[in-house]
Amino acid sequence: MSPYRNLEEYNIEITNEVKEHFAKIMDDLGEDVSREGLLKTPERAAKAMLFLTQGYKQDATEILKGAMFAESYDDMVIIKDIEVYSLCEHHMLPFFGKAHIAYIPNGHIVGLSKIPRVVDVFARRLQVQERLTHDILECINSTLKPKGVAVVIEAAHMCMMMRGVQKQNSVTTTSGFRGQFEKIETRNEFLKLISADLS
Numbered sequence: 001m002s003p004y005r006n007l008e009e010y011n012i013e014i015t016n017e018v019k020e021h022f023a024k025i026m027d028d029l030g031e032d033v034s035r036e037g038l039l040k041t042p043e044r045a046a047k048a049m050l051f052l053t054q055g056y057k058q059d060a061t062e063i064l065k066g067a068m069f070a071e072s073y074d075d076m077v078i079i080k081d082i083e084v085y086s087l088c089e090h091h092m093l094p095f096f097g098k099a100h101i102a103y104i105p106n107g108h109i110v111g112l113s114k115i116p117r118v119v120d121v122f123a124r125r126l127q128v129q130e131r132l133t134h135d136i137l138e139c140i141n142s143t144l145k146p147k148g149v150a151v152v153i154e155a156a157h158m159c160m161m162m163r164g165v166q167k168q169n170s171v172t173t174t175s176g177f178r179g180q181f182e183k184i185e186t187r188n189e190f191l192k193l194i195s196a197d198l199s
């Protein structure tokens with residue numbers, strides 16, 4: 001299985017099954033599934049949902065291992081403002097925002113594009129923001145074995161914005177730190193760098 005597999009070819013059996021479920025749900029919600037505008041909606045919804053949960057079939061560790069290079073650089077590497085789109089596991093509604101990730105190499109660096117890929121692998125499944133943060137942190141920590149790794153995610157949750165408490169502007173921040181980032185000075189340097197506007 002290629003770690004880069006993108007779900008562009010859909011398993012017909014699974015797609016059809018999910019499609020039938022969506023048609024039933026739409027009917028239960030009071031829609032007329034046979035009206036013209038909705039004819040292809042169950043299939044589109046099935047494909048969208050399979051795309052948004054393709055992370056179950058991808059291997060973040062393999063993605064990182066495939067692009068690790070020996071390198072003596074040992075200062076902080078920061079990838080800021082990585083877009084995050086995920087689905088909350090409680091309501092299956094989107095939550096989205098940005099991830100900021102840093103690591104301090106310990107003999108190896110990783111291709112920079114791989115870090116956002118790791119984010120996608122864990123974001124494209126049913127998640128809670130806390131576990132998403134932890135999954136990314138542990139994957140980088142155990143694969144790259146850096147001197148330290150830090151992950152901060154800021155996200156807005158549609159299940160809070162559209163229903164329930166209807167707090168339109170609240171953003172949830174989660175963070176995790178390992179190794180040298182557990183030291184307050186290193187952590188503060190990282191937090192200062194991700195909040196600096198370099199543009």
Ligand SMILES: [Zn+2]
Pocket residue numbers: 088089090091092093157159160
């Ligand atoms: Zn939710």
